[in-house]
Amino acid sequence: MKFIQGHNRNRIHLSPVSLDQSIDPENEVRIIDLFAESLSIKDYGFRMDFQENGRPAYHPLDLLKLFIYGYLNKVRSSRDLEKECKRNIEVMWLLRSCLQCSDHC
Numbered sequence: 730m731k732f733i734q735g736h737n738r739n740r741i742h743l744s745p746v747s748l749d750q751s752i753d754p755e756n757e758v759r760i761i762d763l764f765a766e767s768l769s770i771k772d773y774g775f776r777m778d779f780q781e782n783g784r785p786a787y788h789p790l791d792l793l794k795l796f797i798y799g800y801l802n803k804v805r806s807s808r809d810l811e812k813e814c815k816r817n818i819e820v821m822w823l824l825r826s827c828l829q830c831s832d833h834c
């Protein structure tokens with residue numbers, strides 16, 4: 730199954746620092762990322778087998794990371810989460826999106 734893939738966090742864009750360098754080593758998004766990546770999401774009922782037709786789906790782990798981030802930061806609305814994906818550098822780091830790709834989220 731093809732999923733929408735994130736971008737390299739170390740790639741330099743418009744600013745002289747990479748997205749990874751912009752996030753503090755003690756930031757909560759790094760903990761969310763480590764936690765979600767340590768899970769075997771198939772064991773929790775997430776489906777990983779979809780037919781490949783149309784636009785690729787978002788990876789369930791990316792959506793889980795986004796929902797955890799929203800819960801911890803009191804962002805409950807899906808519309809507000811979408812806004813965060815486009816303007817919040819922490820969420821961009823978490824989902825491996827870039828500043829130029831506003832349609833990643």
